[in-house]
Amino acid sequence: xxxxxxxxxxxxxxxxxxxxxxxxxxxxxxxxxxxxxxxxxxxxxxxxxxxxxxxxxxxxxxxxxxxxxxxxxxxxxxxxxxxxxxxxxxxxxxxxxxxxxxxxxxxxxxxxxxxxxxxxxxxxxxxxxxxxxxxxxxxxxxxxxxxxxxxxxxxxxxxxxxxxxxxxxxxxxxxxxxxxxxxxxxxxxxxxxxxxxxxxxxxxxxxxxxxxxxxxxxxxxxxxxxxxxxxxxxxxxxxxxxxxxxxxxxxxxxxxxxxxxxxxxxxxxxxxxxxxxxxxxxx
Amino acid sequence: xxxxxxxxxxxxxxxxxxxxxxxxxxxxxxxxxxxxxxxxxxxxxxxxxxxxxxxxxxxxxxxxxxxxxxxxxxxxxxxxxxxxxxxxxxxxxxxxxxxxxxxxxxxxxxxxxxxxxxxxxxxxxxxxxxxxxxxxxxxxxxxxxxxxxxxxxxxxxxxxxxxx
Numbered sequence: 119x120x121x122x123x124x125x126x127x128x129x130x131x132x133x134x135x136x137x138x139x140x141x142x143x144x145x146x147x148x149x150x151x152x153x154x155x156x157x158x159x160x161x162x163x164x165x166x167x168x169x170x171x172x173x174x175x176x177x178x179x180x181x182x183x184x185x186x187x188x189x190x191x192x193x194x195x196x197x198x199x200x201x202x203x204x205x206x207x208x209x210x211x212x213x214x215x216x217x218x219x220x221x222x223x224x225x226x227x228x229x230x231x232x233x234x235x236x237x238x239x240x241x242x243x244x245x246x247x248x249x250x251x252x253x254x255x256x257x258x259x260x261x262x263x264x265x266x267x268x269x270x271x272x273x274x275x276x277x278x279x280x281x282x283x284x285x286x287x288x289x290x291x292x293x294x295x296x297x298x299x300x301x302x303x304x305x306x307x308x309x310x311x312x313x314x315x316x317x318x319x320x321x322x323x324x325x326x327x328x329x330x331x332x333x334x335x336x337x338x339x340x341x342x343x344x345x346x347x348x349x350x351x352x353x354x355x356x357x358x359x360x361x362x363x364x365x366x367x368x369x370x371x372x373x374x375x376x377x378x379x380x381x382x383x384x385x386x387x388x389x390x391x392x393x394x395x396x397x398x399x400x401x
Numbered sequence: 402x403x404x405x406x407x408x409x410x411x412x413x414x415x416x417x418x419x420x421x422x423x424x425x426x427x428x429x430x431x432x433x434x435x436x437x438x439x440x441x442x443x444x445x446x447x448x449x450x451x452x453x454x455x456x457x458x459x460x461x462x463x464x465x466x467x468x469x470x471x472x473x474x475x476x477x478x479x480x481x482x483x484x485x486x487x488x489x490x491x492x493x494x495x496x497x498x499x500x501x502x503x504x505x506x507x508x509x510x511x512x513x514x515x516x517x518x519x520x521x522x523x524x525x526x527x528x529x530x531x532x533x534x535x536x537x538x539x540x541x542x543x544x545x546x547x548x549x550x551x552x553x554x555x556x557x558x559x560x561x562x563x564x565x
Contacts (some may be wrong), residue, residue, distance in 0.1 A: 119443050126404060126421030126467055148465075156445055156461050158422075170423065197457070220533025221511060222448060225457040226464065289483060307446075 125167045128233060132176055132256065132285065138169050140258035140280045145169050147283055149193055150226035152219070153235035154191030165200035177230070180204050182288075186291035192230025192284040199229065207292045209399050210248065213300035214241050219309065225334055228286040233269065236276040236340065238371070239310040243341035244269055245300060248316035249289050255282040263288075270340040296320030299386045299395035302336070307374045311336035312376045313385040315344075315364075316393035319351065320400060327351050327401045332393070337385045338368040347389055357397070361390035406470035410435070411479030419466050426450045426461035428469070429476055437477040437506050441535070448534030450526050451507035458514035460533070474480055477506035480513065488558065489513055489551040498547030500538035508534045512548045524549065 129135035139145050139332065148154055151172075157163035167221050177193040180202045188204055200215045207314035219227055219240050232242045233253065243266075246253075251266040255278055269277050278284065314335040315329030322335035330351040332344040356370030364386040372378040403418040410433055417432045423501040426561065429438050437463060438461060441449030452461045453475040480487035489509045492498065499505045508531060515530040522530065527548050528541070536544060 120424070121422040123420065123422055126465070128467070128470075148468075151464060151468065152445065155465070159443070168465075170468065216529070219450070221514070221530050222451055222458050222460045222533050223463075225446065226459055 119159035121155070122161055122164040124165050126170065129174060130171045132174055132283065135169050135171050135174070135256075135283060136256060136258040136281070139283070140165070142167050143280070147171055147234075148317050149231045150195060150228045151231075152223050152227040153231055153237070171283065177365075181324060182291070183288070188289045188291060189286045190229055190289065191286050193228050194230075196224035196227050202226070208249075208289070209396065210245050210298040210300040210318070213395075214239070214245055214314075214316070215303070217302075217304075217309075218242070229287055233287070234276065234278055234284055235272055236274050236312070237347075238273040238338070238340050239312075239314070239336040241300070241302065241311055241314050241335060244285060244311075244314050244333035244335035246289075246317040247341055247343050248279070248298065248318045248331045249333075251290075252288040252332060253284055254286045254288065255279075257281045257283075261285075267343055270342075272340050275340070293320065295322070295359065295400070297396040297399035299392050300390040301395060301397065303384050303388060311383060313337050313388045315385070315388040315392040317389070317396040319393060319396045321345070322400075326354050330393075332364075332389060334364065334368075334385060334389070337365060337370055337381060339371070342368060344389060347393075351393070357390055357393045361386045361393065364389040404450070404470075405430050406467055408466075408469050408471070408472045411475055421465065422469050423466040425452070425454075425464040425466050425469050425474075426460055428466035429461060432466075435478050437475050439503055439506055441503065441507075441521070445506075446533075446535065447504070448511060448531075449504050449507040451510040451516060451534065452512060456514070456517070458511045476509070477509060480509065487513070488554040488564035489516075489548070492547040492554065495545070496543050496547040496550055498544045499536075499537065504534060504536045504538075508536065508544060512551070515548070516552050516555060520559075521552060522548075532564075 146165035149170045149172050177191045179191045181288040246266045253264040298318040300316045302311040318331040330348045332347045335341040345364035347360045350360035365382050370378045370382050407416045429435050439449040441447035450461040454472050527545050
């Protein structure tokens with residue numbers, strides 16, 4: 119399979135890339151290419167110009183911000199994230215990252231590309247939702263911060279505007295009184311999640327959890343926060359009872375791999391497992 | 402609009418003028434006539450096209466040739482040396498790690514990248530590393546055995562080298 123013809127420019131800097139995007143409505147960004155190249159080979163995507171940002175070192179790597187939060191450069195690959203000592207403190211990342219894609223895909227695929235692609239069954243969106251991450255996006259004229267909870271708008275559709283490039287993803291710094299975990303059931307051939315759940319739980323006071331955040335992927339039209347589960351947990355419900363609310367208010371997807379009834383069931387199972395594993399990490 | 406690129410392939414600088422849409426695997430197979438790198442699924446699933454770009458295993462069907470401009474690329478043809486086959490090639494041969502052989506070049510390139518970072522992997526680590534390489538003949542068992550044997554041979558070789 120061969121992509122439709124396009125013009126190619128290798129950006130020399132982020133500003134160069136943004137200027138080229140601003141000047142060309144038919145331009146798309148390529149980084150690791152693990153999402154856009156398969157689409158182009160199937161000719162589901164036919165950009166007139168590809169702006170290659172893959173070599174912009176300014177968008178690579180993980181650093182701690184002065185306020186204690188952690189910034190992950192948009193071009194940081196899955197393989198680099200796995201090897202990063204700061205990200206190694208996040209239980210849900212330790213669970214999820216080694217099972218995203220495969221060795222070769224993790225060597226090329228980037229965190230920014232993954233969320234810009236906004237695949238409804240991708241793992242990283244659920245993780246970033248549970249972490250209450252922020253997405254920093256820049257255009258030729260402005261920079262803005264998008265809360266992850268308002269980033270995913272539909273299948274393969276995000277709040278990112280034409281001309282914008284994701285520059286980094288900001289995560290909250292680790293807390294000793296919070297545990298996190300990721301649990302998923304995957305479609306074996308593709309590896310994409312039928313139901314993938316990221317859970318963050320902590321700040322326990324008496325018999326109540328003060329903090330609970332649950333991100334779900336593969337289940338709805340786009341990755342979402344299971345707010346009904348979170349409210350139940352904070353209200354004192356057991357994990358098993360709270361998990362029954364996994365798909366409240368969600369139009370559950372149905373396909374040849376998992377019909378609606380089955381997917382609804384496994385979503386609740388994965389919510390329970392993720393919450394139990396997150397709580398167990400608190401010791 | 403052709404793009405000029407220069408890639409070091411198996412230690413030799415090669416140049417080409419290619420369309421931007423040319424895939425790395427096409428550059429390797431069709432422009433450089435190195436047909437040991439195979440195209441299996443052509444959809445980033447099967448790993449038969451795996452090569453190393455700057456030391457990292459990648460699926461060359463899912464990378465543009467222009468993205469490899471200036472890079473160091475190693476293909477299966479670059480594994481054997483004047484002294485003979487690479488230990489992985491020998492181990493696949495001795496342990497019956499292939500039947501039809503179609504997946505073998507990609508399998509060996511992925512295994513070589515694994516052993517470069519983890520010289521003594523467990524069977525689970527081997528299986529995890531080759532999860533992106535499909536073999537439809539062997540059932541994988543002999544591939545795992547072969548990679549384990551190659552790892553042992555390479556450790557023994559490096560120890561011998563250090564002692565001499």
